[in-house]
Amino acid sequence: MLSYLIAILIVTGIYALLTQALNFHYGFMGLINFGHVGFFAIGAYTSALLTLSGHSIALGFVAAIVLAALSACPLGLLALRLREDYLAIVTLGFAEIVRVVIVSEDWLTRGTQGLANVPRPFASLGASGQEIAYLGLVVACNVLAAALIARLAYSPFGRLIEAIRDDETAISTLGKYPAGAKLRVFMVGAGIAGLAGALYAHYITYVVPDQFVPLVTFYVWMAMILGGVGSLPGSFIGAAILVALLEGTRFIRDLLPGVMEIQMASVRIFLIGVGLVLFVLLRPQGVMGLRVRT
Amino acid sequence: MNGSLFYLNLVMNGLVQGLVIGLAALALTLVFAVARFPNAATGDLMTVGAYAGIGVQALNVRSVIVQGAAAILACSVLAIGQYWFVLRYLRGRGLVSLLLASIGLALATRGALSFFVGQDQYLFNTPIMRPYVIAGLRVQVVDLWLAVASLVCVTATFAMLFLTPVGRRMRAIADNAELARASGIRMQRVMIPLWAAVGAICGVAGMILGIKTVVLPEAGWHILLPAFAAMVLGGLGNPIGAVVAGILLGVVQELSTPFVGFTYKIALSFIVLAVILTVRPQGLFGSAEVVR
Amino acid sequence: MSLVINAVSKTFGGSRILHDVSLSVPTGAITGMIGPNGAGKSSLFAVIGGTIEADAGKVEFEGEDMLGRPPQARARLGLVRTFQVPRPFPHLTVRDNLAVAAPGQSGEGIFNALLGGMRVRTQEQKIRERAGELIDFLKLTPVADTPAGQLSGGQRKLLELGRAMMIEPKLVLLDEPFAGVNPVLFGEISDRIRELNQSGIGFFIIEHNIRALARLVDALHVLNHGALLASGTPDEVLSQPAVRDAYMGGGGV
Numbered sequence: 021m022l023s024y025l026i027a028i029l030i031v032t033g034i035y036a037l038l039t040q041a042l043n044f045h046y047g048f049m050g051l052i053n054f055g056h057v058g059f060f061a062i063g064a065y066t067s068a069l070l071t072l073s074g075h076s077i078a079l080g081f082v083a084a085i086v087l088a089a090l091s092a093c094p095l096g097l098l099a100l101r102l103r104e105d106y107l108a109i110v111t112l113g114f115a116e117i118v119r120v121v122i123v124s125e126d127w128l129t130r131g132t133q134g135l136a137n138v139p140r141p142f143a144s145l146g147a148s149g150q151e152i153a154y155l156g157l158v159v160a161c162n163v164l165a166a167a168l169i170a171r172l173a174y175s176p177f178g179r180l181i182e183a184i185r186d187d188e189t190a191i192s193t194l195g196k197y198p199a200g201a202k203l204r205v206f207m208v209g210a211g212i213a214g215l216a217g218a219l220y221a222h223y224i225t226y227v228v229p230d231q232f233v234p235l236v237t238f239y240v241w242m243a244m245i246l247g248g249v250g251s252l253p254g255s256f257i258g259a260a261i262l263v264a265l266l267e268g269t270r271f272i273r274d275l276l277p278g279v280m281e282i283q284m285a286s287v288r289i290f291l292i293g294v295g296l297v298l299f300v301l302l303r304p305q306g307v308m309g310l311r312v313r314t
Numbered sequence: 315m316n317g318s319l320f321y322l323n324l325v326m327n328g329l330v331q332g333l334v335i336g337l338a339a340l341a342l343t344l345v346f347a348v349a350r351f352p353n354a355a356t357g358d359l360m361t362v363g364a365y366a367g368i369g370v371q372a373l374n375v376r377s378v379i380v381q382g383a384a385a386i387l388a389c390s391v392l393a394i395g396q397y398w399f400v401l402r403y404l405r406g407r408g409l410v411s412l413l414l415a416s417i418g419l420a421l422a423t424r425g426a427l428s429f430f431v432g433q434d435q436y437l438f439n440t441p442i443m444r445p446y447v448i449a450g451l452r453v454q455v456v457d458l459w460l461a462v463a464s465l466v467c468v469t470a471t472f473a474m475l476f477l478t479p480v481g482r483r484m485r486a487i488a489d490n491a492e493l494a495r496a497s498g499i500r501m502q503r504v505m506i507p508l509w510a511a512v513g514a515i516c517g518v519a520g521m522i523l524g525i526k527t528v529v530l531p532e533a534g535w536h537i538l539l540p541a542f543a544a545m546v547l548g549g550l551g552n553p554i555g556a557v558v559a560g561i562l563l564g565v566v567q568e569l570s571t572p573f574v575g576f577t578y579k580i581a582l583s584f585i586v587l588a589v590i591l592t593v594r595p596q597g598l599f600g601s602a603e604v605v606r
Numbered sequence: 607m608s609l610v611i612n613a614v615s616k617t618f619g620g621s622r623i624l625h626d627v628s629l630s631v632p633t634g635a636i637t638g639m640i641g642p643n644g645a646g647k648s649s650l651f652a653v654i655g656g657t658i659e660a661d662a663g664k665v666e667f668e669g670e671d672m673l674g675r676p677p678q679a680r681a682r683l684g685l686v687r688t689f690q691v692p693r694p695f696p697h698l699t700v701r702d703n704l705a706v707a708a709p710g711q712s713g714e715g716i717f718n719a720l721l722g723g724m725r726v727r728t729q730e731q732k733i734r735e736r737a738g739e740l741i742d743f744l745k746l747t748p749v750a751d752t753p754a755g756q757l758s759g760g761q762r763k764l765l766e767l768g769r770a771m772m773i774e775p776k777l778v779l780l781d782e783p784f785a786g787v788n789p790v791l792f793g794e795i796s797d798r799i800r801e802l803n804q805s806g807i808g809f810f811i812i813e814h815n816i817r818a819l820a821r822l823v824d825a826l827h828v829l830n831h832g833a834l835l836a837s838g839t840p841d842e843v844l845s846q847p848a849v850r851d852a853y854m855g856g857g858g859v
Contacts, residue, residue: 113584124577176713183706186695194707195681290425296418
């Protein structure tokens with residue numbers, strides 16, 4: 021039971037990290053990013069590949085952050101000068117391209133087979149000690165990310181990005197260039213998502229392309245809305261509710277006798293879809309409520 | 315000689331593929347122009363159409379026309395239902411709310427569908443006919459019929475848009491929603507025909523997709539991304555541009571297969587999109603409207 | 607030292623908005639421009655501010671050609687505009703609305719923001735002081751820490767004026783500073799503009815309300831159908847029959 025709880029907490033922590041990153045993009049800066057899972061995948065594969073070829077896990081984590089952030093650069097340069105409608109579509113396409121590249125380049129990623137035996141850190145601590153230590157690592161990453169975002173948010177940089185989000189034309193007439201600040205926000209958030217990917221890869225210990233479908237992006241959007249757009253504590257609450265919902269669907273199976281495992285996947289997708297619709301309908305302030313800077 | 319024939323045949327295949335993308339992009343563009351959001355439920359709407367056709371076939375009805383009519387009916391009813399029970403309440407809530415709601419509708423549709431039909435693939439039993447061979451170029455009879463069907467569908471859509479009063483109102487709203495409302499256009503009188511048309515287009519597109527490939531719960535979802543790309547390339551809100559861009563993307567995808575392999579086909583539309591947007595931020599057929 | 611507009615023309619969607627407009631706006635004075643709705647006043651401001659590019663003609667500021675320079679570059683030279691419908695940053699407080707406009711903030715760099723060294727802190731302190739002074743000067747003290755989205759029309763106009771002041775401008779383009787403002791505040795806004803002008807800042811004001819404007823400006827230009835109709839002191843200009851005709855038609859008095 022305890023190990024189940026720890027596992028749940030680790031997964032929640034990884035989702036919380038993704039949610040924080042998305043919140044930095046959307047809640048603080050208004051960037052409509054629907055390709056979050058792409059950065060997550062880049063982080064996961066980068067760290068998995070490096071550690072499997074003999075490099076240290078620490079290097080894997082750093083490379084995951086850097087590569088995910090760098091991947092946001094060309095995407096941002098292209099998309100940020102376009103209208104906001106384009107960004108949603110272009111980022112969605114970006115994430116799919118990342119997945120297709122992973123599937124196709126099997127000399128590197130072993131295609132749909134995926135990469136197994138990704139090393140887990142803290143092996144010397146024994147089975148349960150390892151789990152607890154890993155939870156500690158996940159918590160530490162979350163705290164670091166939250167501190168980073170909060171520090172940025174309350175700096176002149178944070179003030180600038182919120183002004184850009186509120187009115188790009190007005191800030192331009194005051195002599196500020198929005199594109200550079202937007203790009204930096206995009207890269208920082210992508211880097212945090214990359215870190216979440218590395219944490220995920222080394223926890224699950226294998227990566228396959230099917231883990232990085234657009235559905236993951238939608239989960240993170242749901243968590244952000246549940247917790248409140250623009251709220252960092254909300255990122256944790258939202259991630260917790262999301263994981264509780266996802267786990268809860270396991271128990272629904274007991275209530276539906278005669279439903280096969282493969283049908284449960286359909287039920288889960290259906291419920292998530294209905295849930296998303298209901299949240300948007302019933303909690304408009306959750307979607308629209310951008311941060312008010314005080 | 316053989317080389318160029320090979321590519322000509324690829325172009326033929328690409329044209330049919332492109333028709334599916336173009337129709338999906340047309341459905342997306344109608345919604346985008348009038349209701350102002352990228353409708354992520356479009357792909358799954360097409361899937362429903364394909365399964366409706368399969369369902370009719372399972373009742374031993376061989377006529378593709380009847381199957382297609384069932385697809386159109388099913389999709390229109392579903393599209394109007396999505397509008398009436400969900401999207402109607404989100405007017406004016408902004409892009410993100412509507413996009414998220416449409417993603418939710420897409421997932422709910424796919425989940426419900428795959429619960430009942432399972433993950434097995436279905437096929438349309440189209441009669442096997444000998445292809446026409448014109449100077450070595452093989453033209454499948456089915457492809458000709460599908461091309462005629464989509465041409466009828468596109469023509470009907472444009473006739474509605476440009477020749478009927480309801481089409482004129484749709485264009486007025488697309489031009490300036492506030493002005494249109496102020497001048498007394500009743501939203502629901504426009505939106506229900508709009509969603510019926512969107513459903514009908516998706517029904518036809520779903521049937522074509524099903525006949526050309528296999529019917530699977532994810533089939534439509536995989537068309538959504540190229541269709542999004544076609545909509546943006548077409549100038550975001552320009553229906554003619556969307557259809558043309560969709561057909562172009564289909565051809566480019568098919569022509570690239572020998573060079574980049576099958577899996578990159580999906581990604582290709584977005585690479586094309588990225589390249590073109592770098593040069594022309596307003597899309598191929600769009601008017602200049604970039605962030606100032 | 608001035609803003610020189612030389613033979614500027616602009617056509618938009620087939621209709622001519624600006625036709626061969628030439629005028630000179632000194633940076634030390636208050637210059638006004640009137641004209642009926644649709645005369646092209648806001649378009650002229652957009653051309654001067656750099657949000658739209660003229661089809662023909664030249665805009666020079668302090669002797670430099672403004673062609674191809676984005677609004678940011680013009681703002682950095684000291685040429686800043688406000689909007690007819692004010693555009694405050696609604697989720698930022700009044701104080702932050704002003705502070706964000708301060709030029710050359712090293713804390714806008716991501717690493718400086720994270721490290722938060724001495725330079726960032728002293729600069730931030732200065733910015734906050736200046737913002738505080740402007741808040742007092744504009745009598746926005748009671749709403750200093752209110753999100754700007756909650757301000758009244760007149761307060762928004764004052765806030766935009768203050769935001770423009772933060773960049774230490776040479777010439778401020780004010781787009782209808784009296785529009786949508788409670789008339790009780792007219793005198794207040796005029797007084798602020800006059801005081802700021804005495805400290806050396808120039809103003810170029812377009813306005814629909816002739817009476818409020820005539821009392822304020824040193825020179826007045828009239829724009830009608832995209833072309834300059836008259837220029838001179840307010841008394842000279844307003845006594846011209848052509849101006850009266852244009853205005854009686856527009857019904858703006």
